[in-house]
Amino acid sequence: MRIIEPERITHAVATMCVHAxxxxxxxxxxxxxxxxxxxxxxxxxxxxxxxxDNYRLAEEQGLPLCQDTGLAVFxxxxxxxxxxxxxxxxxxxxxxxxxxxxxxLRKSACHPLTRCNTGDNTPAIIHLEHVPxxxxxxxxxxxxxxxxxxxRVTMLAPAQGWEGVRRFVVERVAExxxxxxxxVVVGVGIGGTFELAARLAxxxxxxxxxxxxPDPTIAALEAELLHDINAxxxxxxxxxxxxxxxxxxxxxxxxxxxxLPVAVNIQCHSARHEEVRL
Amino acid sequence: xxxxxxxxxxxxxxxxxxRAGDLVLLSGTIYTARDAAHxxxxxxxxxxxxxxxxxxxxxxxxxGPTPAPPGRPIGSAGPTTSYRMDAYAPQLYALGVRAxxxxxxxxxxxxxxxxxxxxxxxxxxxxxxxLLSRCITNAQVIAFEDLGPxxxxxLEVHEFPVLVINDSVGGELYVQPDRAAARxx
Numbered sequence: 001m002r003i004i005e006p007e008r009i010t011h012a013v014a015t016m017c018v019h020a021x022x023x024x025x026x027x028x029x030x031x032x033x034x035x036x037x038x039x040x041x042x043x044x045x046x047x048x049x050x051x052x053d054n055y056r057l058a059e060e061q062g063l064p065l066c067q068d069t070g071l072a073v074f075x076x077x078x079x080x081x082x083x084x085x086x087x088x089x090x091x092x093x094x095x096x097x098x099x100x101x102x103x104x105l106r107k108s109a110c111h112p113l114t115r116c117n118t119g120d121n122t123p124a125i126i127h128l129e130h131v132p133x134x135x136x137x138x139x140x141x142x143x144x145x146x147x148x149x150x151x152r153v154t155m156l157a158p159a160q161g162w163e164g165v166r167r168f169v170v171e172r173v174a175e176x177x178x179x180x181x182x183x184v185v186v187g188v189g190i191g192g193t194f195e196l197a198a199r200l201a202x203x204x205x206x207x208x209x210x211x212x213x214p215d216p217t218i219a220a221l222e223a224e225l226l227h228d229i230n231a232x233x234x235x236x237x238x239x240x241x242x243x244x245x246x247x248x249x250x251x252x253x254x255x256x257x258x259x260l261p262v263a264v265n266i267q268c269h270s271a272r273h274e275e276v277r278l
Numbered sequence: 279x280x281x282x283x284x285x286x287x288x289x290x291x292x293x294x295x296x297r298a299g300d301l302v303l304l305s306g307t308i309y310t311a312r313d314a315a316h317x318x319x320x321x322x323x324x325x326x327x328x329x330x331x332x333x334x335x336x337x338x339x340x341x342g343p344t345p346a347p348p349g350r351p352i353g354s355a356g357p358t359t360s361y362r363m364d365a366y367a368p369q370l371y372a373l374g375v376r377a378x379x380x381x382x383x384x385x386x387x388x389x390x391x392x393x394x395x396x397x398x399x400x401x402x403x404x405x406x407x408x409l410l411s412r413c414i415t416n417a418q419v420i421a422f423e424d425l426g427p428x429x430x431x432x433l434e435v436h437e438f439p440v441l442v443i444n445d446s447v448g449g450e451l452y453v454q455p456d457r458a459a460a461r462x463x
Binding site: 043051054061065269270 | 313314317341342343344345346347353354355356358359361381382383401403404405406407408409411412425426427428441451452453455456457459460461462
């Protein structure tokens with residue numbers, strides 16, 4: 001049994017929350033810069049240029065990239081031989097509290113009905129998975145509300161197949177239009193159950209933009225969706241152009257013979273995520 | 279598409295002159311309000327009590343900023359999605375608000391209110407909160423402090439860049455998605 005002190009996790013999480021909200025990941029920067037080089041629509045170009053200026057300024061000044069520093073979402077892979085005294089969830093929550101306070105990040109968590117702010121951006125949304133071994137991997141995503149609001153789950157009939165999935169995903173991005181801060185990243189969960197499809201869609205957003213799905217068939221479907229989404233012409237901030245999405249990431253899971261669950265989780269261009277291994 | 283340097287408060291004539299696509303560099307005083315603050319403002323109106331700022335000619339900015347770092351007036355401060363305030367906006371335009379700043383589409387009732395009362399809907403660049411904060415020279419919480427990031431703030435802005443998204447003659451800057459090209463038409 002390997003013991004990991006909770007203070008170590010708390011410190012790592014706090015550091016990660018602050019850094020992720022200030023420094024855009026390298027793959028997202030590259031994607032934005034490439035989009036700027038390739039975008040021909042003047043209004044779309046102007047927006048992309050501001051986004052590049054924004055991430056440079058945020059890093060240089062230590063400011064959050066966006067005022068919506070999100071709900072703190074975690075995907076945790078915890079080795080079965082790891083023990084965290086007091087529990088992994090408590091250690092992560094303490095890191096969120098510390099990071100959002102010290103990093104001057106916005107606390108956006110509130111009671112769903114009274115709308116009363118919890119004051120410290122907890123509870124975090126923690127997806128915990130036990131894996132063999134004695135490692136601990138914590139992936140963090142600062143998930144903004146604007147893009148999250150444009151996300152959807154549906155239960156298609158199996159007969160609708162890939163064409164049904166394709167139409168649902170592209171139509172969702174079309175309907176979302178300028179609202180989720182395009183250019184977006186589109187996470188697609190296909191299969192599983194109602195709730196697992198949504199989780200898969202979110203988890204898919206943790207992949208880097210420059211990776212290729214290991215299954216060539218799925219990689220081709222991702223390319224097809226990206227092509228169709230960009231054909232919509234919504235463009236940066238909905239002002240027009242070829243850059244509506246920077247990437248599409250699909251995750252699959254076997255499902256019931258009666259079902260074809262599909263989830264679309266939209267991520268804004270400020271695709272802030274980071275991970276730490278302890 | 280013209281470029282204007284405008285100072286708040288805005289009058290009806292100015293608002294009616296603007297057209298979708300115009301770039302406006304806004305200076306002067308503007309007020310922040312988002313979801314929870316709008317609900318409170320409506321409650322004050324319902325009870326016939328005074329609002330924390332004058333509505334005539336006012337510009338409302340849909341934003342919940344991050345806390346201000348030492349030596350700066352405000353943290354990151356970009357727009358939030360506007361449709362959530364659609365339920366409140368027509369009444370506020372009717373009472374003299376001349377412009378709102380946010381991002382994303384407005385519903386028909388808001389677009390009708392722009393035409394009826396002489397108003398405008400501005401878009402600021404979503405996700406450019408660090409950059410936009412440079413145009414804010416002062417910020418003071420003036421109401422509902424308990425709402426934290428959702429409190430009403432009085433901001434002083436200097437050449438704050440916004441685009442006219444919806445104007446008073448039915449114009450809209452957002453493009454319609456090309457569903458046929460995306461094979462969903």
